[in-house]
Amino acid sequence: MIQRVGVVGAGTMGAGIAQLCAQFGFSVKVHDPAAAVLGALPGRLKKALAAAVLKGKLTTQQAERACHAISPVPRLEDLTGADLILEAAPEDLALKIGLFERLGAACPDAILATNTSSLSVSKIMSRVALPERCLGIHFFNPPVSMKLVEIIRAEKTSPDVFRAIWDFSLTGLRRTPVDVKDVPGFIVNRVMRPYYVTAQRLAGARTAFSAIDAACRDLGRVPMGPFELMDLIGLDTNLSITKVLFEGLGRPERFTPPALQQTLVDRGLLGRKAGRGFYLYKDGRSAGENPDALALLPAGASRAPGASWPVLRDALIAEAELVVAEGTAGAGDVNTAVKLAMNFPKGPLEWRDAIKLP
Ligand SMILES: NC(=O)c1ccc[n+]([C@@H]2O[C@H](COP(=O)([O-])OP(=O)(O)OC[C@H]3O[C@@H](n4cnc5c(N)ncnc54)[C@H](O)[C@@H]3O)[C@@H](O)[C@H]2O)c1
Structure with missing residues (x-):
């Protein structure tokens, strides 16, 4: 007792x-x-x-x-x-x-x-x-x-x-x-990793941070898109977890620590706590995208902003499926963990099941 x-x-x-x-x-x-x-x-x-x-x-x-x-x-x-x-x-x-x-x-x-x-x-x-x-x-x-x-x-x-x-x-x-x-990242830090890493791969000059964040909020009904979330967590804290998972899981390509985030961390653009990250902050409120971060985006990698949500959602689903297939956690616990930790309306495997429905 x-x-x-x-x-x-x-x-x-x-x-x-x-x-x-x-x-x-x-x-x-x-x-x-x-x-x-x-x-x-x-x-x-x-x-x-x-x-x-x-x-x-x-x-x-x-x-x-x-x-x-x-x-x-x-x-x-x-x-x-x-x-x-x-x-x-x-x-x-x-x-x-x-x-x-x-x-x-x-x-x-x-x-x-x-x-x-x-x-x-x-x-x-x-x-x-x-x-x-x-x-x-x-x-x-x-x-x-x-x-x-x-x-x-x-x-x-x-x-x-x-x-x-x-x-x-x-x-x-x-x-x-x-x-x-006892596996790197347990459930939440592991399953959510593609939300941060893949989002940075999707960002380009015409599909910048705010477009991807808005697509996730509008289409996924999630409270925060990946860039505003990384700014809140702290780019340094978030990147160090990505690095631990990358090494701990045998350096899978999908978890390669993003060069963009590393550059921002090296320059002290750590997110809300520094007043500057993917966005700028004034008096605790977002004051638009950070031009210094935007300047680091590749010119060619642009796509329709709305297309980013299904890509991110599917990356979350794929990671959740791996976690279940490996026996790290059960499907119910994966859904519960992601919903409670992230305040998402559905867990990744519930999204998968909803997509499969006619
Ligand atoms: N901050 C988060 O959001 C969060 C969430 C979940 C888990 N964690 C984990 O919780 C742990 C603590 O994180 P935190 O954010 O509270 O850190 P923190 O830096 O706020 O607090 C750590 C505390 O540990 C004390 N400390 C230093 N050396 C110590 C020692 N030898 N023995 C006992 N205490 C010592 C420090 O004085 C400090 O007060 C870490 O393992 C972290 O990964 C953090």
Whole structure:
């Protein structure tokens, strides 16, 4: 029975995961080696919980209870006694391996979970005593509002531990879990990759970013086209995931990291956070396509803008079919994951089935 949770890393994800667990009544200890981050955590959480009260998502009492349920702790070993450890430290394999080696020794009875986005869970857990208690729980940002969690079976994860974490996610945290094998990108980052990479191949002087984004919104009824989405995620973050998947999956041609995106990253055009990416931003709002990015597009590669949506949709379908055929995840979970993570009206395999219908 999971009651006491330890969170490692109090950054974007760690703080959000701690808040989520506390909101659902778990007692949470949070460790971060950066004293300033740890010191700022109570204030940060208070602010986030107050905002949830204002939005009507929590009562004042619930927010106060959640606030009291979280204790920052200065040493990793202070997490001893936790039933479950959720790790959200930086995405660095050596760092995570070292952390779990220590956690394995300090918390001999705990289930150990990493929130890695792109690293191999089995490799992260390679030096843990009793690796059958280890797995991945991939939360999405922000954890408090995103319903999806990908539960990743590592090589040695025991069925009992998988089931306990499935129940914890579903009943304890009221999330929607999906079952996925330990492969690069899991479901969402893998299946969505062609949306970003293929879109850049389609872009040309006459079919630029806004035309492709508009085609996806209008024809696919998706909330965001690929270029506005990459600007939101951050071109650097998005590109680094493409590179990890490209290498991790044996360098498939379809995942070749786009030269266009690399050039934009090298020039500091990182998207919204830099005020410039595929688009320009003023006061947080899009102010049109970025002429410096447009100048990098090939002159000849133009096509009717509307044609880009079916190409992207079919690329998503093809990737989803591969994921299912490989046994990485089931079709239902692939559809659920993409819909919940991306707020898409249909999952890729539902699109496929709809196209097939007369
Ligand atoms: N940001 C996202 O959208 C997102 C989404 C899903 C998963 N993730 C994954 O979650 C993890 C954390 O990402 P983030 O965006 O919260 O990063 P972040 O940089 O915001 O936070 C990382 C925190 O870890 C702390 N830290 C550094 N060294 C540490 C150590 N040795 N032990 C414990 N903590 C340490 C840092 O002080 C920092 O507070 C990564 O593995 C990332 O891939 C991120």
